[in-house]
Amino acid sequence: MSVTVSVRGLRVSYGRRTALDELDLDLGPGVHGLLGPNGAGKTTLMRVLATVRRPDRGQVRLLGQPLSDAAGLRSARRQLGYLPQSFGFYPRFTVREFVEYFAWLKEMPAAQIPLAVDRAIERVGLLDRADDRMKHLSGGMLRRAGIAQAIVNDPRLLLLDEPTAGLDPEQRVEFRALLRELGLDAVVLVSTHLVEDVVAACTRVSLMDAGRLVFDGLPAELIAAGGAGDSGDSPIERGYAAVLRDARAAAR
Amino acid sequence: MTAFHLDARTLAAYVDGDLDDVDAWSVETHLDRCAACRGNLTLDDPTRRLVEAAAVAVAAPLPPPGRVRPATRWRRIRVLVGAGPAARGAWLVAVALTGLAALGLAVRPEMLPPWLLLLAAPMLPAVGTALSYGSWSDPLHEMVASTPQGGLQIILWRTLAVLAVTAPVTLLAGAMTGVGTPMVWPLAGLALTALTLALGSLIEPGQAAAVVAGAWAVIVLAPIGEWAVLMQAGPVWLTVTAAAVLVVWTRRDQVGRRTA
Secondary structure, three states, X not given: OOOOEEEEEEEEEEOOEEEEEEEEEEEOOEEEEEEOOOOOOHHXXXXXXXXOOOOXXXXXXXXXXXXXXXXXXXXXXXXXXXXXXOOOOOOOOEHHHHHHHHXXXXXXXXXXXXXXXHHHHHHOOOHHHOOOEHHHOOHHHHHHHHHHHHHOOOOOXXXXXXXXXXXXXXXXXXXXXXXXXXXXXXXXXXXXXXHHHHHHHOOEEEEEEOOEEEEEEOHHHHHHHOOOOOOOOOHHHHHHHHHHHHHHHHHO | OOOOOOOHHHHHHHHXXXXXXXXXXXXXXXXHHOHHHHHOOOOOHHHHHHHHHHHHHHHOOOOOOOOOXXXXXXXXXXXXXXXXXXXXXXXXXXXXXXXXXXXXXXXXXXXXXXXXXXXXXXXXXXXXXXXXXXXXXXXXXHHHHOOOOOOHHHHHHHHHHHHHHHHHHHHHHHHHHOOOOOOHHHHHHHHHHHHHHHHOOOOOHHHHHHHHXXXXXXXXXXXXXXXXXXXXXXXXXXXXXXXXXXXXXXXXXXXXXXXX
């Protein structure tokens, strides 16, 4: 596995609360699911990898570049796609202008921009609404527009924080197909509450609890961790519950 | 119509995929022109559905191209300068009010004391700049901050838009109050904006604007009284601007990116 994201001894705190604690993580191409209960530190990890939040301690290398060096940081940011958990919009923007804005912000070559913008909008199924203002879109459409801005530069590292929130079941199935396609040559990290998304679309899965990584492996391995006695409606939910329980017991 | 037709065995072999490539191509060439032979094709159900789906897909109109703009240098400037958070609405009202107050002063000089405009007008661009950037006023901040243009570059683009709006108002305020030289007023606005950006490499731009505004209020309201001196000192303001720009340049990776 060629490693394109490497995190060593990462620590981030907000005031006196520690959000990430001595976290180590390696990611290569493919779709990685990031699971964990609320407050486990998933969003903080996403923000560090998106270069929005600076780590208090530890080393982060994205696409071979250490984030401590300005040129490396800039080059990593050009190849990055990021969809935050919640985001707003400028009401006067159309979908196409919104995606175009981020194409310019990501310093894409001008000649590629018009086609890349329409391709990204087409991939999330919004091409028929491309000239509608953002304020006229539904919640699910807004999220798809957010995904379009994240993938407009064909990122080599794509970070999606709760991308399926607000999508209806049919859109979620389409989105999983898009994820699989994107994961062929990019590192895709998807944080989610929905364990079934992980089974359907992810090649690897990591589980976080209380700022630490408590599981990293194949979805099948997470499923295998669960026993008949664990709580949950599906094999992977039982595996999730079992891993969390063991991690908390070990931490005591 | 042509006299030549394909026999049933050839058609069946074509449908089953038993013909070699060259023969299949000549059959297809004939089928393209001959409705009678097309009618003699017997397709099984899955194949017929496939053909129908392909026909629908081919016949379906492409979505209209919509408003695709060529990616010119001018378009880039327009997009980067023109896009800004909605918090600017409140600030635009403040700019308009300042402009109106300046005009009102021309009609009735006793309406409001000149120091009030001196307090407000030169701070307008600094406040506008701070309002246009940061997680508390920009709904897209989180996504913007992850892009290579997300720090100082986008702040400077937005500052450009802010200065374009405020410079005439500041100049007008200077001319109407009669305090100092009117041309120095926009210069003071520029210097206070540059100071805000320089301070914005240490603290959040919003806090930086508050600190600069506080310092400016102390200077204006201090009982020294000689406002005219303040607004005649063009070279002083230029020096302050140059010093602040130097700080911004050396700390360019920190401006607006204190946490990244």
